[in-house]
Amino acid sequence: MHSTSKFDYSRRTRILNGVVTLLYFLILCLVLYELDRQHYTGEKEALIREHFREIFDLPDSLAEQAGEVLFSTSPIARKVAAERLREQMRAIVEGPSSIFSFELLDANRQVVEGLRVVDPEKPKRLNNWRNSLFLRNFERITDLGVKRERGTAAGRLVARYTTPANYAPIEELTRRYWLIVAWLVGVWLVGYYFLYRYILRPMYNVTSYLQASQASAPRLIAKPSAGLESAYNAMALKALLQQLNEAMSELLRSNLSSLEKPLSDATEFIRDSLYLEWVCLQEYTVQDGELLLRWEVQRASRGRSDLPRTTLLPPMPAEEVFRTESDGSFFFCAPLGANILVFRGRLAEPTSNSRLRFQGIHLAATTILRGLVAHNALRQLISEERSQANISLARSLGHDLTNILSSVKLDISSLLQITRRHPEEISPEEWSILRDCIENIENTARLAQEIVDLYRSFSYIKHPEYVRYNLNKLLEEFINVYKPTTSLRVEFVQELSQDMPDPIIERRLLKLALFNVVTNAMDAFRSNRDNLSDVQPRIILRTRYSAASNTHTIEIEDNGPGIRDARGKLLGRGEIDVIFQFGYSTKSELSEGFGLYWVRTIIERFHYGKVMAMNLPEGGAKFILEIRSMESQEARIKD
Incomplete structure (x- = not known):
């Protein structure tokens, strides 16, 4: 369907x-x-009328012979006159003049029998390029009245003529108009x-390039010859830079080992889009005043394997350097932290469009530089965040284990007090307490292991393990x-939907x-302990499934004080989303604010879902965790 649409689009452009x-x-x-029709023919007709007698030298005996035919009382005289008139008509029509039809009409405008002579092929022979332009149907009529003596006309001699041949004024007029025609055609x-x-x-070129850009990246017109093509090139260059920006954003999601692929793709993209013969992207580090190559990406056009060596660089450029040469080569150099980024190459077939292509190359190099700077900054930030997160995890783990061990100490203390006595001295009530203490110690040990396992979950972020599992379970x-x-x-209340497929x-x-x-x-319940005397703390956990959106939802609802900031102010609807940001905490200044940030990361990044929070009108808060079953090929499912 797409190819048909493309064909129809191109065909419509050609048809247009x-x-x-x-x-x-x-x-x-x-x-x-x-x-x-209007000018040349009109002037030719006027010229013929003006010089009619010169052009058509008709004998004077025509009128006399016509009068004899029409008015003679003797049949023999009329017959003789008709024969003579017919011979004269034939001589005129078959002669060199442009008259091709001659006839005698009576008083009733009827042709007298036998007195009509016509040569229908004569106009075709006489009208040629010397006395005509394009229309070869020039035809006019002239007539001569035949009168009785001292009376009105009782008949007419009618002659039809076309363009005279070999008449100098008409040929001169025709030549003048042919020059006008040639001038008009030339101008046209x-x-x-x-x-x-x-x-x-x-x-056509712009529409073709636009059509091609639907299936791939937009390409520049190598040799623009019009403002429309130049405008398209400017627009395409912006689109190319936008795509390059998107490609460079992949750097922000790449680690050092996968940095080569996005840079390789970006370099190849620039080579193909800006028509480069070859291009090379390099990063140098400076040690003891010497340049050492850290990494390099090279791309050459087909049929070329050799690349020129790097131009000598200064020890450390203070700012960006971009140079171009008349042969189409270019050189970009800029500081990248403590290192140097180099981007060099040469245009394929330098043309009048080189200025725009050089501009695009400069912008592309700057885009790559910004992407690498952002990538390095993000890596530094992530490293710092991981250090802070490890400290926070250790502190939180120590706090939770301390609380658990505190309860264990009480059980152990009670256990020691009872076991120091002789078994016969232990009452049944004390034996019951002894069993409870042992069970509590066992539960506490199991709980401690679960807490440790929860904190170990942070190490699973790098190596997730997806399984199909019942959400209610x-x-x-x-x-x-x-x-x-x-x-x-x-009070923990479970409102679990039973009609749900198991997600991955x-x-x-x-x-x-x-x-x-x-x-x-x-924590919210503990901070609001003074107001809990009349309210039973309650946490409701719900599950549901939407077949329409193919999503599983977990809701955690409580009847506590709601979501508040560190000063105790209830957050409004437009302010709640900030709690999922890294480093934001609703607790004291000593809190790092990692917990809900990790919640969002787990839901969005590892389950392609979304997380929402809200304060309830009747009091309390609700968190909604919406996840998708990880059916994608990237999900690694353990059997």
Whole structure:
């Protein structure tokens, strides 16, 4: 379907150009037709009338013979006169004059029998390029009245004539008009040349290039000859730079090992789009005043394998340097942190379009430079964030394990007090307490292991492991582990949809996301402990599935104080999204603000979903985690 559309589009463009060309020359034909019909023919007719007797030297006896035929009372005399008149008519029609038809009409405008002589081929023979332009049907009528003596005309001699041959004034008139025709045609052709060169051909080229850009990157017109093509090149250059910007944005999602591919793709993209014979992208590091090549990407056109060596560089350029040469070569050099970025190459077939292509190369090199600077800055930021995250994880893990061990100490203390006594001295109630302490120690050990496993989930970010798992089962497992860890009497309510397909998920990371959301709710309950005397703390966990959007949803709703900032102010609808930003915390200044940021990362990056939060009108807050089943080829599913 796409190829058919492309074919139809190109065909329509060609048809449009053909129609415009046809109309253009049709107008020329109409102009020449009107020049012939109105001007040339009119002047020729006037010239013939003015010199009629000179052109047509008719004998005076014609009128006498015609009178004898019409008015003689003797049949014999009329017959003799008719024979003579017929001979004269034939001599005139067959002679060199341009009269091709002669006839005698009576008083009733009827042709007298036998007195009509016609040569229908004579106009074709006489009208030629010397005495005519384009119209070869020039024909006029002249007549002579035949009168009785002292009476009105009772008959007419009618002659039809065409353009006289070999008449110098008419031939001179024709030559003058042929010059006018030649001038008009010349002007029209020159006009069409400019029309074709600056409108029709550019329009066809631009539409063809636009059509081709739908399937690939836009390409520049190598030799623009019109403003329309130059305007297209400027537009295409902006589009190319936009695509290059998008390609360079891949650097922000690449680590050092995968940096080569986006740079290689970008370099090849620039070579093909800007018609480069060869191009080379390099990064140098400076050590002890010497330049050492760190990495290099080279791309040459087909049939070329050798590349010129690098131009000598200064030890460290203070700013960007961009030079061009008349042979089409170019050189870009700029500082990249403590290193140097070099971008060099040469145009293929330098043309009048070189200035725009050099401009595009400079902008492309600057775009690559900005992308690399942003990539390096992001890597530095990520390194710093990881260091801070490791510190935060260690602090949080220590805090949680300390709380767990505190409860273990109480159980162990009670256990030691009871076990120091003789077994016969232990009452049944104390045996019950002893069993409870042992169970609590076992549960606490299991809980400690689960807490450690949750914090180990952060290491799974680099190596996710996707499995098909029941979402309701995952929530039940999480609640069974989390519920014993809290000292608050919180009611956990499960409203789980039973009609759901099992999604493919990273269950360890999802548990970590649930842990952070529920922990935030528990912290909100603790911070609002004074107002909980009349309210039973409650956390509701819901699941549902939407077949229309093919998404699974987890809702965590509480009846706590709602989402507030560090000063205790309730956040409005437009302010809540900020809680998912890196480093933002709704708690004290000592909090790093990593928890909800990780929640968003786990949901969006590892499950192609989205996370939302809101304050409820009746009080409390709700978090919505919407995920997709990771059915894609990238998902690694463990059997």
